[in-house]
Amino acid sequence: xxxxxxxxxxxxxxxxxxxxxxxxxxxxxxxxxxxxxxxxxxxxxxxxxxxxxxxxxxxxxxxxxxxxxxxxxxxxxxxxxxxxxxxxxxxxxxxxxxxxxxxxxxxxxxxxxxxxxxxxxxxxxxxxxxxxxxxxxxxxxxxxxxxxxxxxxxxxxxxxxxxxxxxxxxxxxxxxxxxxxxxxxxxxxxxxxxxxxxxxxxxxxxxxxxxxxxxxxxxxxxxxxxxxxxxxxxxxxxxxxxxxxxxxxxxxxxxxxxxxxxxxxxxxxxxxxxxxxxxxxxxxxxxxxxxxxxxxxxxxxxxxxxxxxxxxxxxxxxxxxxxxxxxxxxxxxxxxxxxxxxxxxxxxxxxxxxxxxxxxxxxxxxxxxxxxxxxxxxxxxxxxxxxxxxxxxxxxxxxxxxxxxxxxxxxxxxxxxxxxxxxxxxxxxxxxxxxxxxxxxxxxxxxxxxxxxxxxxxxxxxxxxxxxxxxxxxxxxxxxxxxxxxxxxxxxxxxxxxxxxxxxxxxxxxxxxxxxxxxxxxxxxxxxxxxxxxxxxxxxxxxxxxxxxxxxxxxxxxxxxxxxxxxxxxxxxxxxxxxxxxxxxxxxxxxxxxxxxxxxxxxxxxxxx
Numbered sequence: 161x162x163x164x165x166x167x168x169x170x171x172x173x174x175x176x177x178x179x180x181x182x183x184x185x186x187x188x189x190x191x192x193x194x195x196x197x198x199x200x201x202x203x204x205x206x207x208x209x210x211x212x213x214x215x216x217x218x219x220x221x222x223x224x225x226x227x228x229x230x231x232x233x234x235x236x237x238x239x240x241x242x243x244x245x246x247x248x249x250x251x252x253x254x255x256x257x258x259x260x261x262x263x264x265x266x267x268x269x270x271x272x273x274x275x276x277x278x279x280x281x282x283x284x285x286x287x288x289x290x291x292x293x294x295x296x297x298x299x300x301x302x303x304x305x306x307x308x309x310x311x312x313x314x315x316x317x318x319x320x321x322x323x324x325x326x327x328x329x330x331x332x333x334x335x336x337x338x339x340x341x342x343x344x345x346x347x348x349x350x351x352x353x354x355x356x357x358x359x360x361x362x363x364x365x366x367x368x369x370x371x372x373x374x375x376x377x378x379x380x381x382x383x384x385x386x387x388x389x390x391x392x393x394x395x396x397x398x399x400x401x402x403x404x405x406x407x408x409x410x411x412x413x414x415x416x417x418x419x420x421x422x423x424x425x426x427x428x429x430x431x432x433x434x435x436x437x438x439x440x441x442x443x444x445x446x447x448x449x450x451x452x453x454x455x456x457x458x459x460x461x462x463x464x465x466x467x468x469x470x471x472x473x474x475x476x477x478x479x480x481x482x483x484x485x486x487x488x489x490x491x492x493x494x495x496x497x498x499x500x501x502x503x504x505x506x507x508x509x510x511x512x513x514x515x516x517x518x519x520x521x522x523x524x525x526x527x528x529x530x531x532x533x534x535x536x537x538x539x540x541x542x543x544x545x546x547x548x549x550x551x552x553x554x555x556x557x558x559x560x561x562x563x564x565x566x567x568x569x570x571x572x573x574x575x576x577x578x579x580x581x582x583x584x585x586x587x588x589x590x591x592x593x594x595x596x597x598x599x600x601x602x603x604x605x606x607x608x609x610x611x612x613x614x615x616x617x618x619x620x621x622x623x624x625x626x627x628x629x630x631x632x633x634x635x636x637x638x639x640x641x642x643x644x645x646x647x648x649x650x651x652x653x654x655x656x657x658x659x660x661x662x663x664x665x666x667x668x669x670x671x672x673x674x675x676x677x678x679x680x681x682x683x684x685x686x687x688x689x690x691x692x693x694x695x696x697x698x699x700x701x702x703x704x705x706x707x708x709x710x711x712x713x714x715x716x717x718x719x720x721x722x723x724x725x726x727x728x729x730x731x732x733x734x735x736x737x738x739x740x741x742x743x744x745x746x747x748x749x750x751x752x753x754x755x756x757x758x759x760x761x762x763x764x765x766x767x768x769x
Contacts (some may be wrong), residue, residue, distance in 0.1 A: 176415040180208050182231035184261055189237050189249055190334035194292040196244045198265065198284040202227065208281050211275050215406065218270055222284065223254075223264040229261050235497045235765060244288040245271040247677060290703065346382055353377040353400055357413060360396070364389045370413040374402070376414075437482040439465060444477040444490070449497045451475050451750070457496070458489055469602045499763040501618040501661035509609040509626055509653060609653070615759070618661045625654035630678060649687050651676040659756055662700075662762045667756045669699050675712050690725070703758050711749040 186201040199224075200209070201305040208225040234251040248266040265286075272293050275285040344363045348356060350713045352762045353376045361368045366389075377400050384392055397404060401416040414422075426737040446454060454477060463466050466481035479489055609626055616622035631646040678688040699707055723738025730737070756768065 166413075181364075182227045184224060184227045184233055187233060187237075187249070187251060187263070189246070190238060191242045191244045191246075191288070192240070194287060194289045195290055195554065196242075196246050196286045198222075198263075199251065200263075200282040200284075202280045202282070205369055206276075207282065208279075209275065209277070211273070211284070213270075214272070215270050218267040220273060220284070220286070222265075222275075224261040226259055227261050228259075229253075231494075232762070232765075234261070238495070245269060245286050245362045252491070267366040281640065294397060301332070306350045308755055338527070339388040339391040339394070341388040342390045343386045344384075344392065345386060346686065346752075349381045350379040352379050353396065356380055356396055357393075358381070358768075360389055360393050363394075366387075366393075368413060369409070369410060371415075371418065373415055373418065373731050374400075374413060380388040382444065434463065434482060434484075435465070437484065439480055440483055440486060441478065442486050442490075443471075444493055446475045446477060446493075446497055447496065448499050450479055454493070454496065457491065461485065461489055461492070496763040499760050501758055501764040501766065502615055502657040502760050503618070503623065503667060504613065504615050504757045504759050505622055505659070506613050506659050507624050507655060508613075508751065508756045510751045511609055511748050512751060513607075513748045616657075616659065618659065621656055621658045623654060623656050625652055627652045628678065630688055634687050647687075649678075649690075651678050651690055653750075655754065656750065657754065657756075661758060661764070661766065663766065665703050665758065665761060667701055667703060669701060669707065669754070669756060669760065670697075671699065671707070671709075671754070672696050673709060673752065700765050703761065704755065707754040709752040709754070710749060713747060 174176050183202075183203045184200065185203055186199075188199040188201070190197045190199070198711050207227060212223070213219075213220045214221060224376075229251065234253075236251075237249040239249060242737075245267050246265050247268050249263065250266075251261060251263045254262050265284075267286075267419070273284060274293060275282065275284050277283075285293070341364060344360075346356075346359065346363075348359075352375060354377075355372055357368055357374070360366070362620045379400070380396065382392075396402070399414065403414050403416055403419045405412045407416065425589075451472070453468050455468060458468060458477070458479075462479075462481060463485060466479070466485055469474075469478040470478075471478060477493075479486060481489070504607055610624075612626070613625040614622045616626060628651045629648050630651075633649050633714050634645050634647050636643045636645065638645040652674065653676070654674050656674075658670040660668040660670075662668060673693075675693040677691045677693075679691055681688055693712060695709070701707060723734075727736075728738035758764070
C-alpha cells in the first residue's frame with residue numbers, strides 16, 4: 161500500500177509540471193510610428209506560439225501552448241485611443257484546452273503581421289499602414305482565413321512576382337493602397353470582363369477564380385500603358401463593382417451583389433444560431449464601479465432576447481443572456497470594475513535662511529542624491545534669471561546638476577521685494593530628503609514649517625494648508641459705554657492639489673499654491689497688512705517623483721543691540737555701555753516639496769511606472 165501511494169503522488173507531480181512547462185510573465189503593447197508591437201515575456205525559452213489571421217472577423221489569434229498566466233497578466237487592453245490597426249487585446253484560458261492561453265487582437269482593418277521569437281520573448285509586429293512591412297521582412301507566413309471556398313480553377317499559374325503575398329494583401333485590404341506589381345500594357349476594345357481578368361492572370365502569373373455571373377457584365381474598353389498589373393486588376397474590379405476575397409494564394413473575384421448576399425446569408429445564419437442558444441442568468445457583483453453607470457455601458461452589448469437589471473442593495477448586475485454574450489460582458493466587467501486609484505500626497509514646507517543658503521547647497525544644488533527628470537520655470541511678475549543669481553543656479557540656471565537648484569531670486573536693488581520669480585522643478589525619487597532636511601533644521605539653517613500628508617482619489621481635489629493667526633485689539637462703542645476685545649487675522653499657506661492618474665501609472669497634478677504673509681502695521685494696534693502670492697500650474701510626474709517649488713521669499717526687519725542694564729539707557733553717556741544700533745533685514749526662502757504616490761497601483765489595474 162505504501163508503494164502505491166508514493167507512485168501516485170509522483171505521477172501527479174510529473175503531470176502537473178508537464179501541463180504548465182512555462183509561465184507567461186507579461187503582455188505589453190506598444191505603438192511606434194507605422195508599426196505596432198505585442199511583446200510576450202515568458203520565464204523560459206522554447207515556448208510554442210501559433211499565429212492565425214481570421215480575415216473576415218479582422219482578428220489575429222495567438223495560441224500559446226502549455227503555459228500558465230495570472231489574471232493580472234491576462235487583463236484586456238483597450239487600444240482604440242491609438243490610431244493604429246489594433247483596437248483591443250484580450251487574453252484568456254481556452255475552455256477546451258486549459259493548459260493553453262489564447263490572445264486575440266481585434267483589428268481596425270486587416271493588416272499584415274510577422275512573429276519573431278528572441279530567447280524568452282515573442283514579438284508580434286503589425287503594420288499600421290499597408291506597405292510598411294516588405295516581403296523580405298515578413299518571411300514565409302501563411303495567413304489563415306476562417307472560411308475556405310471550394311471552387312475549381314481551370315488554370316494554375318506560376319506567379320511571376322516575388323511580392324505575390326504583398327499584392328494579395330493589397331487587393332483584399334482596405335485603406336490606402338500601394339501597387340508593386342510588374343508593369344504591363346493593356347489595350348482592349350469591347351472585351352468581356354472575364355477575358356480581361358484572364359489576360360491579367362496570364363500576364364502576372366496570378367491565380368484568379370471568377371464565378372459565372374462575371375461573364376454577364378458589360379464589356380470593357382481600356383488602353384493602359386506601363387501600369388502595375390495589380391493596379392489594373394483593382395481598377396477593373398472597381399469599375400464593375402467587383403470584390404476580391406483571398407483564399408491562400410488564390411484570389412476569388414465576386415460581384416458586389418453576390419458578396420452582399422453571402423454576407424447576409426452568413427449574418428442570418430449567425431442570427432439563427434444565436435436564437436437557438438439557451439438563455440442563461442448570471443449575477444455579477446460590482447465591487448468598485450457604479451452599477452447604474454455600467455448598466456448604461458453594457459446596454460449596447462445585450463441582444464433583443466437578453467435583459468440586464470440592477471440590484472441597488474447589493475450593487476449587482478443581473479444578466480439574462482446567451483453564454484457567448486455573458487462571456488463578452490464578463491470580460492468587459494473585469495476591465496472596468498477595478499479600484500479607483502488613490503494617491504498619497506506628501507508635502508513639506510521648508511523655510512531656508514539666506515545666510516545659510518550657500519552653505520547647504522541651495523546655490524549650487526542640495527547635496528543629497530536624486531534622479532533629475534526635468535525643470536521648468538513658472539513666472540510671476542518677472543522672469544527668472546537665465547544664468548542663475550541670488551539663490552539661483554543649477555538645473556534651471558545652467559549650473560551644477562548635482563542636486564536641487566532654483567533660478568528664483570531677483571537681483572538685489574531692482575525691486576527684489578516687489579517681484580518674485582517662481583521655479584518649479586520635477587525630480588525622480590529623492591534618496592534621503594527627510595534626513596537632510598532634519599539635519600538642516602537641527603543646525604538652525606532651515607525650519608520645517610509643516611509636513612502635511614493626505615490621501616485622495618483620482619480627480620478629487622485635496623488641500624494642504626498651514627495657517628499663521630495673529631490677534632489685534634478692537635473697541636466697540638455703544639450709547640453708554642465702550643467694550644474692548646480682540647479679532648483675529650489669518651495668513652494662510654495652502655496648496656490645492658488635484659491628481660489625475662494616467663493608464664501608465666503617471667500622475668497629472670493640478671497645483672494651486674496660495675501664500676499669504678504678514679507685513680507691517682499702520683499703527684500700533686492696527687491689523688497687520690498682508691501680501692498674497694498665487695501660483696497655478698499643471699505638472700505631469702512619475703509615481704513617487706518629487707515636485708519642488710522655490711522662489712517664495714520672506715523679508716523681516718530686525719533691530720537689535722545689547723548693553724549693560726540701566727547704564728545703556730543713560731542720557732549722553734549711555735552709548736558707552738551698549739553696542740551700536742544695527743538694524744538688519746533677514747531674508748528667507750520658502751521651498752515646497754510635493755511627492756505624490758499611488759498606493760493601490762496593482763488593484764487599480766495600472767502598469768508599473
